[in-house]
Amino acid sequence: MTIPKGWVSIEVKELEDLPCLRFAEKPDRRSSWRLLKEKVVDAGICSHCGTCTICPVDLIILEDRPLDFDPKKGCMGCGVCVAVCPRYNYVPLNGPGEYTEALAGRSKRFAGQDGAMVSEFMAAALEMRLIDVALFVARDEFFRPFVVHVRSADELLDRKVTGTKYSFASVMPELHRIIKRGDRIGFVGTPCMISGLRKVQNKIPLYKKNVPLAVALFCTENFYWHQLYEFLKERGADLREAEKTDITKGNFIVTFRDGSEFSIPVKEMEEIVPEGCHVCQDFSGVEADVSIGSVGSDPGFSTVLIRTPVAKKILDFMLKKDYIETGKAKMKIVQKLCDYKIKIHPYPPKGESEESS
Amino acid sequence: MVKVVKSPKDGLIRSAAGHLRAITEVAKVVVSPGTITVHYPRERRKYPENFRGMIMFDMDECISCFRCAHICPANAIQMYPDAEGRYFPGIDYAKCIFCHFCVDSCPTAALKQSKIHDVAYRDVDSMNVSPEQMNTIPEIVREDSVTVEYDFEKDIQLVRKKEFENLLVEVEKPERPEFKAVPQYGENCIGCRLCMFSCPVNAIKSKLEETKVILETDYERCTGCGICVRICPTEVLILTPIEREGDHQ
Numbered sequence: 001m002t003i004p005k006g007w008v009s010i011e012v013k014e015l016e017d018l019p020c021l022r023f024a025e026k027p028d029r030r031s032s033w034r035l036l037k038e039k040v041v042d043a044g045i046c047s048h049c050g051t052c053t054i055c056p057v058d059l060i061i062l063e064d065r066p067l068d069f070d071p072k073k074g075c076m077g078c079g080v081c082v083a084v085c086p087r088y089n090y091v092p093l094n095g096p097g098e099y100t101e102a103l104a105g106r107s108k109r110f111a112g113q114d115g116a117m118v119s120e121f122m123a124a125a126l127e128m129r130l131i132d133v134a135l136f137v138a139r140d141e142f143f144r145p146f147v148v149h150v151r152s153a154d155e156l157l158d159r160k161v162t163g164t165k166y167s168f169a170s171v172m173p174e175l176h177r178i179i180k181r182g183d184r185i186g187f188v189g190t191p192c193m194i195s196g197l198r199k200v201q202n203k204i205p206l207y208k209k210n211v212p213l214a215v216a217l218f219c220t221e222n223f224y225w226h227q228l229y230e231f232l233k234e235r236g237a238d239l240r241e242a243e244k245t246d247i248t249k250g251n252f253i254v255t256f257r258d259g260s261e262f263s264i265p266v267k268e269m270e271e272i273v274p275e276g277c278h279v280c281q282d283f284s285g286v287e288a289d290v291s292i293g294s295v296g297s298d299p300g301f302s303t304v305l306i307r308t309p310v311a312k313k314i315l316d317f318m319l320k321k322d323y324i325e326t327g328k329a330k331m332k333i334v335q336k337l338c339d340y341k342i343k344i345h346p347y348p349p350k351g352e353s354e355e356s357s
Numbered sequence: 358m359v360k361v362v363k364s365p366k367d368g369l370i371r372s373a374a375g376h377l378r379a380i381t382e383v384a385k386v387v388v389s390p391g392t393i394t395v396h397y398p399r400e401r402r403k404y405p406e407n408f409r410g411m412i413m414f415d416m417d418e419c420i421s422c423f424r425c426a427h428i429c430p431a432n433a434i435q436m437y438p439d440a441e442g443r444y445f446p447g448i449d450y451a452k453c454i455f456c457h458f459c460v461d462s463c464p465t466a467a468l469k470q471s472k473i474h475d476v477a478y479r480d481v482d483s484m485n486v487s488p489e490q491m492n493t494i495p496e497i498v499r500e501d502s503v504t505v506e507y508d509f510e511k512d513i514q515l516v517r518k519k520e521f522e523n524l525l526v527e528v529e530k531p532e533r534p535e536f537k538a539v540p541q542y543g544e545n546c547i548g549c550r551l552c553m554f555s556c557p558v559n560a561i562k563s564k565l566e567e568t569k570v571i572l573e574t575d576y577e578r579c580t581g582c583g584i585c586v587r588i589c590p591t592e593v594l595i596l597t598p599i600e601r602e603g604d605h606q
Contacts, residue, residue, distance in 0.1 A: 003537070003539055003576070003597070003599070004539065004540050004541075004543060005573060005574060005576075006540070006571060006572060006573035006574065007540040007543030007546055007571075007572055007593065008543060008546065008569050008570070008571050008572075009546040009547055009548030009569055009570040009571075009572070010544075010546065010547055010548065010569075011568045011569050012548070012568055054547075054590065056547070056549040056551050056590040057549075057551075076549045076550060076551065078547050078548045078549035078550070078570075079548070080547040080548070080549065083547075176590070179591075179592075180590075180591075180592050203547075204544075204545050204547065204591055205542070205544050205545055206542065206545045206591050206592055
């Protein structure tokens with residue numbers, strides 16, 4: 001056996017921008033995260049995806065508020081936060097992306113947002129033993145999101161795990177926490193999280209090995225939970241009584257336990273849309289293995305865009321086992337939503353470009 | 358339902374028969390003794406080899422792996438730095454529950470069990486024992502220096518044996534291959550150098566070349582404690598067993 005004596009870290013070209021402390025013999029306890037703060041968070045393009053929480057000293061705080069830093073933890077100057085940030089040197093992705101197959105589907109086993117296809121995909125992947133654990137976002141009685149580990153298909157029968165929450169959850173910190181366990185992980189996230197995941201996977205092969213499946217959710221914008229809760233409470237809708245939240249045809253609809261509904265146009269919610277979402281053009285999760293959302297299919301069905309061979313394999317398994325019924329997806333509507341998102345979220349933002357020119 | 362139990366009537370014949378029975382029983386024991394009474398603490402029993410008494414510590418064997426401090430359920434073990442910056446365990450006997458998890462977890466048998474179980478301290482502060490003090494056996498004053506052991510002889514008869522006892526237990530060094538922290542997945546490294554800063558023996562050195570960090574392990578210094586393996590956020594280093602003749606030099 002030959003034993004490697006030394007090793008070389010990943011390259012962080014971005015750190016050339018700073019008089020970098022990575023080059024100092026002893027670490028200056030100030031750097032690297034400042035680059036992230038200056039170029040991403042203060043510039044107002046942070047998507048709150050949480051990929052930077054890979055930070056080896058846990059300096060980055062991802063909570064239900066804009067990204068915060070704790071300089072007391074002592075930055076190592078490694079620059080990994082900058083290297084994996086999908087919004088650093090941001091090039092917006094847009095359009096429906098490349099896909100091999102588009103269909104509408106409905107799960108026969110689970111009840112979810114529309115067709116419960118995300119639950120069905122993960123359940124099938126767990127049954128195929130492609131993954132050992134799937135990271136899902138559940139909600140508590142206040143509709144507050146939290147991350148749960150799903151290890152068997154039965155756990156997805158709980159209605160608190162399935163369904164959309166429309167608020168940021170710290171899935172990425174959880175992924176970084178469990179990545180060394182050796183379990184293969186199934187990842188569900190918004191398009192910005194998928195971009196972050198892909199960037200980490202390109203830099204660090206460990207993530208490529210341990211995260212074989214990434215499912216993207218169609219997304220126009222996401223909210224901070226406390227802002228969404230307060231916003232709805234002011235208008236007389238208490239999320240504590242709610243059973244389901246949904247966005248259909250430009251309206252945010254809350255369905256309560258007693259069957260009544262509350263509806264508000266999404267345009268009126270503009271004030272609570274986080275800054276980072278204003279520059280995001282990726283509606284369909286271009287980089288994911290499979291993208292799933294309600295847009296473009298009949299009520300009760302979900303649109304599924306298969307992008308990679310892994311996802312195709314799972315789809316074939318589901319069809320063989322007769323877990324789903326399929327329909328036709330209207331790609332025109334998906335295309336329309338993609339174009340709409342480019343229109344409402346221009347990059348660089350309109351205001352800034354006028355100022356500079 | 359109440360059952361009334363009547364006491365037997367005292368009679369001359371009855372008490373005489375009882376006394377006779379007792380006298381014959383005593384006479385039987387005098388002729389061939391079957392049970393023995395131990396006088397504690399004047400007469401000390403011999404303790405088995407794996408008795409969970411006070412814990413002895415050998416500083417030369419210790420690799421500063423922190424495993425004893427991590428596993429201690431009573432949080433009784435604290436790691437004290439020495440002059441060179443290496444850490445060694447010290448036990449607070451006010452907290453210790455004598456479960457010997459630390460002894461079991463020690464990979465190099467630097468922590469050893471002993472048969473000492475009856476030590477008195479003057480105050481609570483002195484119960485916090487430093488690593489240096491753990492090398493020496495506390496001064497013990499005993500009424501009787503020999504220990505007593507009972508053994509069967511000729512199948513039936515109990516025999517009392519008296520002998521001097523060694524309070525320390527000789528432990529064989531466990532058969533364990535030498536471990537080294539080897540960078541098996543160097544491509545995962547993010548250059549945070551936490552391994553370098555956490556290393557208790559300064560075996561890892563870092564160098565900077567343009568935008569990359571180059572790290573190097575000095576295997577002669579590496580004790581295989583596994584701290585860097587635990588702290589590495591991206592699983593670069595793996596504890597790897599290495600053959601004694603080792604081709605790594």
